[in-house]
Amino acid sequence: MLRTLLAALTITLLPAGPAVAREPVTAQAVDEFVTRYREQTGLPGAAVAVTHGDRIVRAAGYGRTATGDPLTADTPMAVASVSKSFTATAVLRLVEQGEIALDQPVRRYLPEFTMADPRAAGITVRQLLDQTSGMADSTFREKSLPQPSTLKGAVARLRTARLAAAPGTAYSYHNTNFQVAARLVEVVSGRPFAAFLDAEVFEPLGMRHSTTIDTDRDLPGSARGHLYVLGHAIPLPEPTGFGNGSGGVLSTAHDLARWLIAQSTGDGVLSPSSVEALRTPSRQNPGYALGWSLGRTPRGAATLEHGGDLFTSTAHQLLIPASGYGIAVMANTGTAFEDAGQLMDGLVALVEGAPPPLPDGSPFLVTDLLFLLSALVAIALGVRGVVRARRWTARWRARWWVLPLYLAPLALCVTVAPVFRVLARGRDIAWIQVVYLYPTFMLALVTAAAAGTAVVAARVGARLAATGTPK
Known part of the structure; x- marks a missing residue:
């Protein structure tokens, strides 16, 4: 009732x-x-x-x-x-x-439906x-x-x-x-x-x-x-x-x-x-x-x-x-x-007798262009950082702490799916699905991660070569 x-x-x-x-x-x-x-x-x-x-x-x-x-x-x-x-x-x-009946447990009709949580036995068809x-x-x-x-x-x-x-x-x-x-x-x-x-x-x-x-x-x-x-x-x-x-x-x-x-x-x-x-x-x-x-x-x-x-x-x-x-x-x-x-x-x-609304062109075009520009900037900075790796080693004592910052895009790239889950209040997503949702953002992020990793590898390699670290 x-x-x-x-x-x-x-x-x-x-x-x-x-x-x-x-x-x-x-x-x-x-x-x-x-x-x-x-x-x-x-x-x-x-x-x-x-x-x-x-x-x-x-x-x-x-x-x-x-x-x-x-x-x-x-x-x-x-x-x-x-x-x-x-x-x-x-x-x-x-x-x-x-x-079947809507308010009977699912397991009554589907015995294979089991979970690690014993409360699952009470789930009804309606639920x-x-x-x-x-x-x-x-x-x-x-x-x-x-x-x-x-x-x-x-x-x-x-x-x-x-x-x-x-x-x-x-x-x-x-x-x-x-x-x-x-x-x-x-x-x-x-x-x-x-x-x-x-x-x-x-x-x-x-x-x-x-x-x-x-x-x-x-x-x-x-x-x-x-x-x-x-x-x-x-x-x-x-x-x-x-x-x-x-x-x-x-x-x-x-x-x-x-x-x-x-x-x-x-x-x-x-x-x-x-x-x-x-x-x-x-x-x-x-x-x-x-x-x-x-x-x-x-x-x-x-x-x-x-x-x-x-x-x-x-x-x-x-x-x-x-x-x-x-x-x-x-x-x-x-x-x-x-x-x-x-x-x-x-x-x-x-x-309902009202004028149908129409969007004003592509809503993400400007954002896409900004992310594309960010990717190009990341490539340019990455190339510059690799080329100047030997020069950087001369002042490595004052600048070594910057290296982890170059790895920040890589860290975000690896953890982007868990970060999305937090922002989406627990909704699940796979890494590749984030790429489909935000393609140009992920392009910029992956590019920045690759550039930052290349710079760190080049500078660490140059430093090891300069100090003659044994193999």
Whole structure:
């Protein structure tokens, strides 16, 4: 009863505000906005779906994929963490079939789910889906550890992990929750997770071009993305990572339009009571339900949404229940630039009758240029320091203490991932992923580390040669 009341207060009874534009949004308006956005930012490609009730307003692809092919409404792209709403739906299908119960321990259905922390035995299925299981990046570094290749492996590597909090007491966004949930679906249904999603979700909704994958190696060319460097989008492979259950779904604009319509009209694969459960947040975080976030538009309309970030692409989905609008966006640029989120902001503005905001060119061009200049300066100073190493030895007694300072960039380069974890309040990251987030900064840092190390090596070598230190 409490959960039902909380869901009603959060979604149904919230004052919606003027959520609908004075005139219905048109396909032309969507096309014009996305085209202008791409012209302003240099975004290589995007796919967009806008629905209203049971009608597709626009489902289209714009630009090109990372392999240079035209991007269409049927081009499969990565939806990243938007996948969590699909995983939650798969779990609710098993609930409806009487195979599992949301408030029963996961281990009852998935005996292989064991952790070093005995409290893990009490984690329920619901707590996986609303991210209150007690698992967190701070105690289990899911991204920087060696990556699994299967859902079974993703669960197996938890055997040495501990919880950050008792189950049901704290919210922590942690991808492993949904990887365990997807493995639960596999074991209980007796089918691979991809086969279950296809049969129970994608096929019934007519999502003919959607699937789910395990790792970055499974990404097709159409789902690969870019990084912006000096204002230009450069195609790069996704860093090594495992994402099935938490971020592995591939879909298209047409397929996501069908998904949005099913979510908006209730004519989907779940009963009304399951949809209500799906949209009911926990007491620990009223802003997060089962694979969906709860929020508001700038004009105050209640929303259901979820974003998704890979390091080379982004995605976002959003429903406005009061107006019946649904929007989904996929962009083939990385998480540092949030093109999908910015496109979503503009499309929400359109359906609310406001001018869609447009960014003012590349937001990091000046910063990139400064870091590039820093790298060039580091090279010049490094060459100068190496060339003058012998001259430096003449006054080494007064200057030896400077040598450790030259190694400071190397120390930061080695420890940049732990430093990021502290700044991000415990969120995990691998070293190479920092490079993808901040490419020109890391270029400058690695260059400075190499230059500083070369200077120290040259000066120490020159000093040893000058003093005739025996070998």
